[in-house]
Amino acid sequence: MKSKFSFVLTLFSTMLLLCIGFLLLTFAEKESRPSGNENRMLQGFPELSGENILSGNMSGEFENFLSDGFFARNLLIGVSDNCLGVFSCQTEEDIALLEGGNDELQGLVDGQTGTSDDEQPEGGAVQTAPDNDGADSAPGDSAPADDENYDELPEDGGELEEVDPDSAAQSENYGFYFRKANGKLGMVFTTLESNRRKTARALNAYRAELPEDGNVFYMMIPLKRNYSPIRNDDKYVGWYSNVEDSLREQTVDGVHVLNVPEILEPHLDEDIYFPIDHHWSALGAYYVCEELMRIQGLPMAPYEEYNYKKVYGHNYNTGVKGWFDIIYPLQKVNTTKVYQKVKEMDAVFVDYSSEFYTAFFNGRILPWTKIETGYSTGRKALVIGDSFANIFTPYLCPYYDEVHMTDVRENHYDQRECGGWIADLIEYHGIDDVYILMSYANAANSPTSYKRLEQCLHG
Amino acid sequence: MVFSSLTFLLLFFPLVLLFYFLRSDLKWKNGVLLVFSLLFYAWGEPVWILAMIVSVIINYACAIGIDRSKSKTARRLLLTAGVIVSVAMLFYFKYAAFLFNSFTGIFGIAAELPVLKLPIGISFYTFQVLTYTVDVYRGKAPVMRNLPRLMLYISCFPQLIAGPIVQYADVCNELSDRTSTAEGFVNGMRRFAVGLSKKVLIANVCAMALEQIPLAGEGEMSVLGAWYAALLYSLQIYFDFSGYSDMAIGIGEILGFRYKENFNYPYISRSVSEFWRRWHISLGSFFRDYVYIPLGGNRRGTVRTIINLLVVWSLTGLWHGADWNFALWGAYYGVLIVLERFVLNKIISKLPGAVTIFTTLILVMGGWVIFYYTDLSAVGTHLLAMIGLQVREGSLAFASLADEVTMAVIRKYTFMPLLAMIACLPIVPAVKKWLGGRHQKLTNAFANVFFIAEMALSLLFIIGQSYNPFIYFRF
Numbered sequence: 001m002k003s004k005f006s007f008v009l010t011l012f013s014t015m016l017l018l019c020i021g022f023l024l025l026t027f028a029e030k031e032s033r034p035s036g037n038e039n040r041m042l043q044g045f046p047e048l049s050g051e052n053i054l055s056g057n058m059s060g061e062f063e064n065f066l067s068d069g070f071f072a073r074n075l076l077i078g079v080s081d082n083c084l085g086v087f088s089c090q091t092e093e094d095i096a097l098l099e100g101g102n103d104e105l106q107g108l109v110d111g112q113t114g115t116s117d118d119e120q121p122e123g124g125a126v127q128t129a130p131d132n133d134g135a136d137s138a139p140g141d142s143a144p145a146d147d148e149n150y151d152e153l154p155e156d157g158g159e160l161e162e163v164d165p166d167s168a169a170q171s172e173n174y175g176f177y178f179r180k181a182n183g184k185l186g187m188v189f190t191t192l193e194s195n196r197r198k199t200a201r202a203l204n205a206y207r208a209e210l211p212e213d214g215n216v217f218y219m220m221i222p223l224k225r226n227y228s229p230i231r232n233d234d235k236y237v238g239w240y241s242n243v244e245d246s247l248r249e250q251t252v253d254g255v256h257v258l259n260v261p262e263i264l265e266p267h268l269d270e271d272i273y274f275p276i277d278h279h280w281s282a283l284g285a286y287y288v289c290e291e292l293m294r295i296q297g298l299p300m301a302p303y304e305e306y307n308y309k310k311v312y313g314h315n316y317n318t319g320v321k322g323w324f325d326i327i328y329p330l331q332k333v334n335t336t337k338v339y340q341k342v343k344e345m346d347a348v349f350v351d352y353s354s355e356f357y358t359a360f361f362n363g364r365i366l367p368w369t370k371i372e373t374g375y376s377t378g379r380k381a382l383v384i385g386d387s388f389a390n391i392f393t394p395y396l397c398p399y400y401d402e403v404h405m406t407d408v409r410e411n412h413y414d415q416r417e418c419g420g421w422i423a424d425l426i427e428y429h430g431i432d433d434v435y436i437l438m439s440y441a442n443a444a445n446s447p448t449s450y451k452r453l454e455q456c457l458h459g
Numbered sequence: 460m461v462f463s464s465l466t467f468l469l470l471f472f473p474l475v476l477l478f479y480f481l482r483s484d485l486k487w488k489n490g491v492l493l494v495f496s497l498l499f500y501a502w503g504e505p506v507w508i509l510a511m512i513v514s515v516i517i518n519y520a521c522a523i524g525i526d527r528s529k530s531k532t533a534r535r536l537l538l539t540a541g542v543i544v545s546v547a548m549l550f551y552f553k554y555a556a557f558l559f560n561s562f563t564g565i566f567g568i569a570a571e572l573p574v575l576k577l578p579i580g581i582s583f584y585t586f587q588v589l590t591y592t593v594d595v596y597r598g599k600a601p602v603m604r605n606l607p608r609l610m611l612y613i614s615c616f617p618q619l620i621a622g623p624i625v626q627y628a629d630v631c632n633e634l635s636d637r638t639s640t641a642e643g644f645v646n647g648m649r650r651f652a653v654g655l656s657k658k659v660l661i662a663n664v665c666a667m668a669l670e671q672i673p674l675a676g677e678g679e680m681s682v683l684g685a686w687y688a689a690l691l692y693s694l695q696i697y698f699d700f701s702g703y704s705d706m707a708i709g710i711g712e713i714l715g716f717r718y719k720e721n722f723n724y725p726y727i728s729r730s731v732s733e734f735w736r737r738w739h740i741s742l743g744s745f746f747r748d749y750v751y752i753p754l755g756g757n758r759r760g761t762v763r764t765i766i767n768l769l770v771v772w773s774l775t776g777l778w779h780g781a782d783w784n785f786a787l788w789g790a791y792y793g794v795l796i797v798l799e800r801f802v803l804n805k806i807i808s809k810l811p812g813a814v815t816i817f818t819t820l821i822l823v824m825g826g827w828v829i830f831y832y833t834d835l836s837a838v839g840t841h842l843l844a845m846i847g848l849q850v851r852e853g854s855l856a857f858a859s860l861a862d863e864v865t866m867a868v869i870r871k872y873t874f875m876p877l878l879a880m881i882a883c884l885p886i887v888p889a890v891k892k893w894l895g896g897r898h899q900k901l902t903n904a905f906a907n908v909f910f911i912a913e914m915a916l917s918l919l920f921i922i923g924q925s926y927n928p929f930i931y932f933r934f
Contacts, residue, residue, distance in 0.1 A: 003900075007641045009907055010648045013914060014473050021469030059460065059502045066465040070922050080923025083916070084664065087874030094867035098671055 021066075028069025033345060042068035160186030165240075174246045176222065176261065176440070178230060179238035186236065188226060189440075191243050195450040199443075200250035202454035206434050207254045209423045209457070215433045216255045217292060218247065220443035221280060221388050222264075224273040231268070238265050243444060256295060263291045275322030276313050278439075282306075282327040282391055289395035292435075298399060306330060306394070326350060326360075329397040334372040335361075338404075341419025341428060344370070350394075360390035361405075367417040368425065369405040373397040380430055384408055384422070384453070385437040392437060404429055408456040409448045421459045460502040462651075462706045463658050463921060471499065472710075475616075479714065485635070489611055492714065499616040500579070507578035510548060515613050517544045518588045519606055522595040526602035534596060541592040549585045552577055557781035580620030582778055584613050586745055591627040593749055600628040608634050617710040621703045623721040623741035626748070630716060637715035647713035649910050654705025656913040659920045661879045662699035665691045667924070668872040672865055675832060675840035682858050684865035685844035689824040692831055694879040697726065700739070719744075726883040729815040730807050731795045731822055742778070746771050761801065768800070769793040779830070784838060788829040795822060 032044035046052060046061035070076065162184045168177055175190030199218075207216045220243065230236045241261040248257045264272055264287055272284030286303050293300045307328035312321065328350055336344040347369060350360060361369060371393070380402045383389050386409060396403050406422070407413060415421055420428070442448040460467050478491045501508045521541035525534045556572040563570045591612065594600040603609040612634055618625050669691040672684050704721035711718040721741050728734035735743050751771045757764040769790070776789015799807065807815055825842065832838045843849055849858040894902065 003903055006645050006903060006907055010645050010910065013911065014476060014648065017469050017914075018473030018477070021465075021473065024465075024469065054505055056504050056506075059466070063464050063466050066469065067922055070465070073922065076919055077923040080919050083919070084872075084875075084924075088871050089873045090867070090871040094870050098864070098867050098871060 024066055024069060024071070027071075028065065031343075032340065160188060163187055168240070168242060171246065174243050175241070176226065176243065176444070177240045178236040179240050181235050181237050185240060189444060191246075191444050193246075195445055196243065196246045197250060198450035198454070200247050202450070202457070203247070203255045203257070203436070204250075204252050205454055205457055206422075206436070207252055209426050210254070210434065211432055213432070214254060215296070217433070217435045217437075218255065218257045219260050219288060219435070219437040220244070221260050221288075221437060221439050223440050224278040224280070226440060227268070227273050238268060240265075258288065258291060258295075260288055263288050274324050276324065279388060279391065282308065282325045285327075285388075285392040286395060289392060293399070300395075301330065301398070327391065327394045329373070329394045331374050331397075333374060333397060336370050336372075337366075338368040338370050339417055339419065341425065343419075360393075366407060366412060367414060370429075371397065371403045371405070373400055373403060375399070375401060377401055379432040380404065381433045381435060382406070382422075382426060382429070382431045383435045383437070385435070386439055386442045386448075388439045389435075389437050392435075396435070400433075402429070404431065408452045409442060410452060413452070413456045415456075415459060422457045460499050462703065462710075463655055463917070465921060466502070468655075468918065468921070471495070471502075476713070480639070485637070488639075488714075489608060489634070492615060493607055493611045496611065496614040496616040496619060500614060500619055504579055507581075510552075510578050510581070511584055511614065512610070514545055514548055514585065514588050515610050516606070517541060518592045519603070519609050522592050522602050523604065525592070525596050538592060538596045542589060545585050545588050545592075549581055551575075552581055554777070554781045561783075583622050583624055584619060586624050586749075587613050587618075587627070589749065590624075590745065594627045594631075600631045603631070603634070615716070617707040617714070617716070618718065621700070621707075622739075623704050623707060623718055624745050625718055625741070626744070629719065633716050639713065639715040643712050643715065647709040647711070649906060650709030650712060651706050652709075652910045652913040652917070654702040654707075654709060655917045657698045657702030657705060657882075659917040659924075660913075661875060661882065662695045662697075662702060663920065663924060664872065664875040665695035665698065665879060668868050668876065669695060671868045671871075673862065675837035675844070676834065679849065679862070680841065680844035680858060681860060681862040681865060682844060682847050683861040685841055685858075686824075687865055687869060688841070689828050689845065691876060693726070693820075693824050693827050694876060694883070696827060696830075697722075697883065698879060724883065724885045726820060726823070727816055727885065728819050728823075729812060730799050730819055731792065732799050734819055734823055735792070735796070742775070746775055750774060765797050765801070768797050772796065780833075782833045783835055784829055784833050787835070787838070788826060791826055791829055 028045075029042070030045040033042050043061055043064035045065055046058045048058070052058045052061075067073075160178065162180070163173065163177070165183075165185055167173055168175070168185050168187075171193060173187070173190050174193075174196065176188045177185035178188060180186050203216055203218055207214070210216070220241075222239065222241075226239065230239060239261045241259060244257045244259040244262075251257060264284060267284070267287055270283060272281055272287070273279070274281050283303065286306075290300050307330065308325040309328070310323055311326055312323050333349055335347045335349040337347040338344050347361065349371065375398055377400055379400050381396055381400045382404045383393055383396065384406055385392070386407060389405060389407075393403055393405060404425075406418065406425075408422075413422075418425060425431075426434070436453065438446070438449060460471060462468075462472075475491070475495045478495070479488055481487070481491075497508060500511065518541045521537045521544075524537040528534050528537065552575050556574045559570075559572045562568075591600075591603070591609065595602050603612070612625075612627060612630060613619075615625075669688055672688045672691070673680060674684075674688055701722040708718045708720070719741065721739060723737040723740065725734050725737035728737055751767055754767045754770065755763055756767060772789045772793030773786060774789065775792070776785045776787070779785045779788070825845070828841045828845070829838050832841065840849070843855075844858045847858055847860075848855050850856075
């Protein structure tokens with residue numbers, strides 16, 4: 001016998017494990033619930049049905065239940081991450097490189113190669129920029145918050161393929177361009193006809209789910225990296241996009257495709273992008289919303305009348321600092337996270353203490369966010385978007401009783417978490433208008449637009 | 460259920476121990492163990508437990524028939540029946556679709572069999588059932604008339620789903636007579652903790668690093684990326700599988716079973732043959748005792764020995780999976796072992812140890828590349844990148860020496876792969892030998908601290924990091 005103490009210690013450890021197990025069974029949260037930190041639903045106690053047991057699902061769900069319900073889970077995750085990082089020589093550039101590989105990057109890769117599910121590129125330098133919304137999480141998150149980490153398009157725009165405006169108007173060249181001082185266009189990216197066709201088909205499918213007077217508004221928003229060269233390099237004097245023309249030709253009445261570059265072009269010398277990361281600013285979003293309301297014949301309060309807070313923020317990856325506006329809705333709203341269709345829990349609309357774009361919804365709008373605006377208009381809206389939707393939504397509040405939000409990007413929309421496909425939820429919540437707004441990382445050549453939008457509607 | 464799950468660590472395992480040691484009579488202990496073992500298996504796949512039970516019952520009946528029969532023909536027929544039933548089940552679940560689809564693919568026939576979901580552990584328990592029937596036939600072990608006890612031998616949870624493959628002759632006595640001691644409990648728990656930490660702290664971290672490197676088919680591979688990925692996978696699979704074996708052996712020791720070692724520092728081998736004497740020892744023993752020797756082993760001349768070796772290694776490859784890469788992997792080792800045995804043996808014995816260990820490591824890493832990809836073109840791409848080449852627009856070109864992503868991964872996971880490489884060396888046996896039984900109290904105290912630290916850190920990582928599947932489960 002090695003020693004009595006060793007035996008007692010080992011026995012005690014084993015029994016301690018059992019005690020933890022029973023305490024978890026007794027006290028862990030039994031209900032499934034969303035986690036803001038992890039951006040997913042945490043597992044509740046599994047369903048004890050014959051079907052669930054025989055399929056083997058219960059064992060996995062039970063394991064997740066123990067793991068998700070573990071005491072001080074977030075703390076333990078942090079500690080284990082720190083343990084892994086103790087002997088790491090990782091640099092900030094490494095973080096940007098490795099953690100940037102989320103689904104927006106998938107959009108980038110698809111865009112660069114210009115491939116779609118069933119078609120090869122039609123020619124032209126097809127290139128889109130990543131969004132990297134993964135960066136929008138809490139401080140300490142190691143994901144890059146700045147599209148400038150990706151340098152396919154340098155600050156000065158680099159040497160872009162030059163085309164005549166006439167040439168750009170041809171179908172195979174529908175894309176996004178910089179206007180050059182010499183009257184030519186510098187091609188930033190073109191889009192594939194098949195991707196445009198599928199995106200238009202998805203938009204039409206959304207329209208079909210709405211009431212007769214319902215509308216679908218689709219907006220593709222340039223990233224800051226599509227804007228910086230114009231601010232920084234004299235050879236560029238503006239931007240130009242004609243992808244929208246193609247979509248308009250293929251969509252039905254009630255689908256409105258806004259040309260965001262066209263709307264923002266007169267304001268390119270204003271601060272329409274965040275100084276510290278890749279998102280658009282409250283001002284940029286305001287201009288687009290103003291146009292939306294003009295289309296619908298609705299008035300909009302001047303920009304100055306909204307509530308803003310000037311925040312001196314910084315990008316925790318790049319260290320870039322600067323002032324920016326956080327916009328609050330005109331009147332107090334009630335925000336909840338909705339999951340499994342009918343379950344709700346309180347959520348934060350604007351985090352007053354935040355110094356980041358994550359001020360809105362803690363950077364996440366998952367699985368489904370409902371904002372009760374306090375207005376009585378008899379209409380409800382659904383905003384489907386990536387993180388660019390967050391700063392835009394406050395402007396919609398005065399026009400709807402409820403504004404719902406969700407995100408269809410890969411690994412973001414989960415039918416089980418949401419309690420149905422989007423068509424079910426449009427019907428359940430009585431949605432009248434749908435706003436779909438994506439940054440270029442998730443629009444244009446991204447499968448988020450040409451595939452996920454439609455997939456998430458009906459499954 | 461896997462050993463490194465919270466369900467096992469916090470509920471199943473402590474409850475097994477609690478009930479197991481509640482009474483001291485063996486009937487109770489075997490009963491508890493059988494019930495919990497069946498629960499352990501059924502937890503993930505309740506339906507497939509029937510396949511295992513059917514296999515055991517048929518072999519139980521065959522073995523009793525073999526024992527009772529005096530006719531040699533009848534005994535042989537019963538043995539054949541038992542073997543065919545067991546192998547047919549394995550074939551049906553694991554190989555039928557692969558062979559059928561390969562056949563139709565080669566001849567351009569428009570027909571396809573769906574790939575069935577493999578019952579967990581079928582490759583392991585089929586072999587164990589076979590060892591029982593064959594051992595009884597050979598008179599190497601007594602027949603087991605107690606069906607629940609035979610069921611316990613097959614289904615005993617520590618070795619049920621990922622080995623080690625326990626031969627019936629090795630444990631038949633322990634099924635009816637074994638003792639559990641306090642020392643066995645302490646040693647077993649310590650061994651379990653070592654295995655758990657190998658799996659959770661090392662194998663899983665290597666897997667996380669590997670996941671981030673651009674592999675063949677995911678972009679252009681650099682020479683550094685190809686080598687680093689091969690190294691990481693070599694470390695991951697070793698710590699994953701040897702960790703599982705450590706846990707199984709540790710639990711066995713607590714329960715009074717003495718399972719044989721399954722790994723013996725394979726990455727210090729001086730030849731491929733030696734590597735396979737140190738890697739997955741129970742599988743090597745099985746193929747030696749139940750396939751190679753019955754085929755005639757090396758007793759029937761050089762040509763027959765070569766054929767036997769190639770057959771055994773092809774089967775070893777296919778045992779790991781129904782895919783062409785596994786067949787290639789087996790054939791690769793078959794050819795290497797034949798070469799070593801008949802051509803290179805004398806040269807290897809004259810070379811310095813460092814050279815032979817290094818060469819063996821390179822060959823083994825190459826083997827793991829074949830093992831990793833089920834797509835053979837990806838195997839080719841990766842192996843070419845390891846020698847600095849790539850196929851670009853249909854012709855060979857030089858691959859880049861390094862890429863940013865691999866460099867970033869190396870910087871991110873600086874410590875664990877280094878620690879893993881050190882842990883591949885037989886440092887603990889060397890220290891034990893050096894101590895020679897001195898400083899018992901100190902080493903015991905150190906072992907206690909190490910045990911607590913391993914358990915706590917493993918638990919922390921299981922909760923904090925999500926990557927947790929056992930590689931060997933799929934076999």
